[in-house]
Amino acid sequence: MNPLRKQRLYVVLSIFLGTAIAVLLVFQGLSKSINLFYSPSEILKAQIEAGTEIRVGGMVKKGSVYRETNSLKLSFEITDFEEDLVIEYEGILPDLFSEEAGVVLKGTINSKGVFVAHEVLAKHDENYMPPEVAKTLKQKK
Amino acid sequence: MIAEIGHLLLIGALVISFFVGFSPLCRFITKDNFFYRVTGPLNILVLFLVLFSFISLIYSFLNDDFSLAYVANNSNTLLPVYYKLAATWGAHEGSLLLWIFCLCLWATSYLFFNRKKDEEFVALTLAVLNQIICAFIAFTLFTSNPFERLLPIMPIQGSDLNPLLQDFAFTIHPPLLYLGYSGLAVPFALSIAALISRNIDSVWARDTRPWSLLSSGFLTLGIAVGSWWAYYELGWGGWWFWDPVENAAFVPWLISIAMFHSLIVTERRGLYKNWSILLTILAFAASILGTFLVRSGVLTSVHVFALDPERGVFILVIFSYFILGSLIIYSLMNNKLPGRSTYSLISREFGFLLNNLLLVILAISIMFGTLFPLIYEAIYDGKQISVGPPYYQVLILPFAIGLSFLQGIGLYLGWNSTKEFSFLKRIAIESFSLFLLICLFVFLVFGKFSWGSVLAIAMFCWIVSGNFIELIYNSSHLRDLKAVLFKRLALISAHLGMAFLVLGVGMVTTFSLEREVVLSEGEGYQLGDVTFTFKGIEEYKDLNYYVDSARIEIKRNDTVNEVRAEKRIYLSTNQTMTEAAIKPTLLQDYYVTLGDHLGDKTWSFKLQIKPFIRWIWFGAILIAFGTFVSSFNILKKSHE
Numbered sequence: 001m002n003p004l005r006k007q008r009l010y011v012v013l014s015i016f017l018g019t020a021i022a023v024l025l026v027f028q029g030l031s032k033s034i035n036l037f038y039s040p041s042e043i044l045k046a047q048i049e050a051g052t053e054i055r056v057g058g059m060v061k062k063g064s065v066y067r068e069t070n071s072l073k074l075s076f077e078i079t080d081f082e083e084d085l086v087i088e089y090e091g092i093l094p095d096l097f098s099e100e101a102g103v104v105l106k107g108t109i110n111s112k113g114v115f116v117a118h119e120v121l122a123k124h125d126e127n128y129m130p131p132e133v134a135k136t137l138k139q140k141k
Numbered sequence: 142m143i144a145e146i147g148h149l150l151l152i153g154a155l156v157i158s159f160f161v162g163f164s165p166l167c168r169f170i171t172k173d174n175f176f177y178r179v180t181g182p183l184n185i186l187v188l189f190l191v192l193f194s195f196i197s198l199i200y201s202f203l204n205d206d207f208s209l210a211y212v213a214n215n216s217n218t219l220l221p222v223y224y225k226l227a228a229t230w231g232a233h234e235g236s237l238l239l240w241i242f243c244l245c246l247w248a249t250s251y252l253f254f255n256r257k258k259d260e261e262f263v264a265l266t267l268a269v270l271n272q273i274i275c276a277f278i279a280f281t282l283f284t285s286n287p288f289e290r291l292l293p294i295m296p297i298q299g300s301d302l303n304p305l306l307q308d309f310a311f312t313i314h315p316p317l318l319y320l321g322y323s324g325l326a327v328p329f330a331l332s333i334a335a336l337i338s339r340n341i342d343s344v345w346a347r348d349t350r351p352w353s354l355l356s357s358g359f360l361t362l363g364i365a366v367g368s369w370w371a372y373y374e375l376g377w378g379g380w381w382f383w384d385p386v387e388n389a390a391f392v393p394w395l396i397s398i399a400m401f402h403s404l405i406v407t408e409r410r411g412l413y414k415n416w417s418i419l420l421t422i423l424a425f426a427a428s429i430l431g432t433f434l435v436r437s438g439v440l441t442s443v444h445v446f447a448l449d450p451e452r453g454v455f456i457l458v459i460f461s462y463f464i465l466g467s468l469i470i471y472s473l474m475n476n477k478l479p480g481r482s483t484y485s486l487i488s489r490e491f492g493f494l495l496n497n498l499l500l501v502i503l504a505i506s507i508m509f510g511t512l513f514p515l516i517y518e519a520i521y522d523g524k525q526i527s528v529g530p531p532y533y534q535v536l537i538l539p540f541a542i543g544l545s546f547l548q549g550i551g552l553y554l555g556w557n558s559t560k561e562f563s564f565l566k567r568i569a570i571e572s573f574s575l576f577l578l579i580c581l582f583v584f585l586v587f588g589k590f591s592w593g594s595v596l597a598i599a600m601f602c603w604i605v606s607g608n609f610i611e612l613i614y615n616s617s618h619l620r621d622l623k624a625v626l627f628k629r630l631a632l633i634s635a636h637l638g639m640a641f642l643v644l645g646v647g648m649v650t651t652f653s654l655e656r657e658v659v660l661s662e663g664e665g666y667q668l669g670d671v672t673f674t675f676k677g678i679e680e681y682k683d684l685n686y687y688v689d690s691a692r693i694e695i696k697r698n699d700t701v702n703e704v705r706a707e708k709r710i711y712l713s714t715n716q717t718m719t720e721a722a723i724k725p726t727l728l729q730d731y732y733v734t735l736g737d738h739l740g741d742k743t744w745s746f747k748l749q750i751k752p753f754i755r756w757i758w759f760g761a762i763l764i765a766f767g768t769f770v771s772s773f774n775i776l777k778k779s780h781e
Contacts, residue, residue: 029532037525092736
């Protein structure tokens with residue numbers, strides 16, 4: 001094989017190999033990290049297996065935040081003005097978490113239909129509504 | 142009044158930059174060289190018009206001119222003067238003006254370093270740059286004008302700058318980042334000028350390299366400052382979130398690194414010309430797309446300031462004009478580029494090729510992950526998903542390993558082909574001894590190990606051996622050593638910076654400790670090698686906020702430090718903000734966040750230990766320093 005063709009072969013091969021590895025990683029990565037978003041009323045309809053990680057979002061219901069004394073456990077309800085969903089969380093809440101404000105949570109549904117959140121997403125400012133929540137709320141109104 | 146002047150100046154800049162942008166076309170039609178000669182002076186005029194327009198906006202901020210909607214939305218009389226200045230680029234409109242100003246600075250410095258060069262080529266480059274300036278000014282004036290008045294109803298008080306942004310790092314983060322973003326326009330303009338005038342040679346590559354290096358350096362600093370800001374200001378101890386906006390800066394950074402490496406091959410060997418040109422276009426595309434992602438609000442992101450689709454459409458139009466336009470020019474001109482020489486599989490050329498391949502594929506995959514939620518939503522009719530950090534973590538590891546490996550041996554590969562392989566053995570021995578030493582040290586300090594940290598240390602040692610120890614070993618005399626270090630200062634510092642970055646990331650990801658605890662006054666908690674004790678809390682009022690300030694004692698062996706973790710409530714917006722207490726040391730940071738008030742003298746706290754986190758930013762500074770030194774060297778050489 002002449003040197004130029006040989007060189008082209010190397011180049012094409014490495015591009016092919018690099019792309020193949022990347023595609024493989026992309027698929028593996030996506031399967032690990034895609035989280036579907038649900039509103040409280042969608043959760044009731046969708047049969048979600050216990051233990052699947054999902055995101056839910058809605059408005060924190062007024063007067064629903066309940067804290068255990070001397071522990072970081074707390075529970076509250078979120079709503080899309082149609083259905084409510086009970087959330088359990090253990091940890092410190094972000095600054096912008098408050099009643100009647102939008103919130104997005106990451107976690108799993110347990111067998112009792114309670115959403116166990118392991119991450120409460122911090123929002124940018126007090127007027128900011130996560131687009132998913134804004135969209136859901138707009139549809140319901 | 143001042144604001145109107147600023148507005149008019151900006152309109153003036155729009156008109157003149159439009160004229161400069163199309164003056165080579167006028168020269169083509171009239172054959173009058175006048176159209177080439179005016180581009181330089183007019184370009185400087187645009188710079189000054191934009192500068193004074195920007196100053197008039199700053200003036201409006203300093204004087205609390207709340208009749209301007211932009212000032213009213215982002216400032217407040219209670220705001221300290223320093224932050225009034227920073228508020229100028231605290232939101233969309235003003236930061237866009239800053240973007241334009243940065244680009245004008247780049248165009249003018251390009252002109253300065255090339256004023257004695259070929260008139261036609263410089264005019265073409267300036268024309269492309271001014272078209273970009275013109276497009277962004279038009280975008281500012283038509284969709285997001287910072288000089289818009291709120292008349293006749295003018296608020297007496299502004300609604301304040303977001304408390305998160307009232308911070309030193311935030312004052313310098315946008316200017317640095319925007320210098321990086323807009324700087325990528327210069328290599329792009331040089332490519333277009335070279336394609337049109339059909340002289341893509343090693344001189345072109347040498348003239349383009351410093352600009353790509355500079356913008357890469359500013360991007361590095363901008364991203365690092367942003368990460369540092371997020372680390373101490375958001376209060377959660379995270380330094381990188383794989384947030385769409387972070388990715389939007391990370392992608393052009395990766396491509397700019399690929400670009401200046403590829404340009405080295407084009408300069409020395411006349412190879413990869415088409416590829417280098419394509420990279421300049423790709424880098425500029427990533428830069429505009431970055432602006433688009435940050436500014437249009439299409440993605441769910443904590444950084445998104447604006448939620449206005451009109452702006453998005455406008456930027457898409459700008460994007461298509463420049464990127465499709467340049468790709469058309471590229472496809473018409475590129476096949477005529479001469480020059481081809483061969484190289485073997487184990488050669489420096491091929492090493493650079495692999496480096497570029499890894500960087501660009503990584504950049505594209507990250508971009509794909511960032512845009513995937515949009516694609517998914519379009520296909521599945523509004524079903525919303527998010528792509529989380531695991532995606533990026535899975536992706537980046539193999540690429541980081543590959544790039545680190547190449548960095549270690551790259552210097553010793555010969556152009557054309559490699560004849561001698563003894564360097565491999567030496568680097569292996571050197572890095573292995575260093576590896577054992579560091580592992581021993583880490584084990585003594587932290588008393589544990591993890592696969593991640595071992596891998597990070599291995600990569601660190603490999604890069605350090607290839608770029609430092611082997612260089613010292615190869616220089617036999619002390620005088621020789623000094624010359625080598627000086628000559629290769631840029632290369633050594635940038636690659637060592639990369640090594641520190643890798644080590645820092647690896648260690649902080651695998652060795653961090655964190656615990657959320659409930660503490661009453663006087664109570665302590667042991668985490669890792671230290672005890673955190675809650676000493677008490679005070680309440681008081683500062684200039685523009687109320688604060689709960691908790692005193693925490695951090696005790697390690699016999700050293701005792703006291704830090705303050707705060708929760709602030711800002712008066713004008715009623716917004717709560719956590720101010721973390723951080724005790725930095727060389728090897729690890731101790732990090733305390735104040736949580737909620739749970740009862741009488743009892744609060745929740747988040748305690749964290751972050752090993753080697755400072756090394757990430759230290760690495761970034763070294764990288765930026767390397768790129769700056771290198772670009773100054775080239776500029777100096779080409780100027781002589």
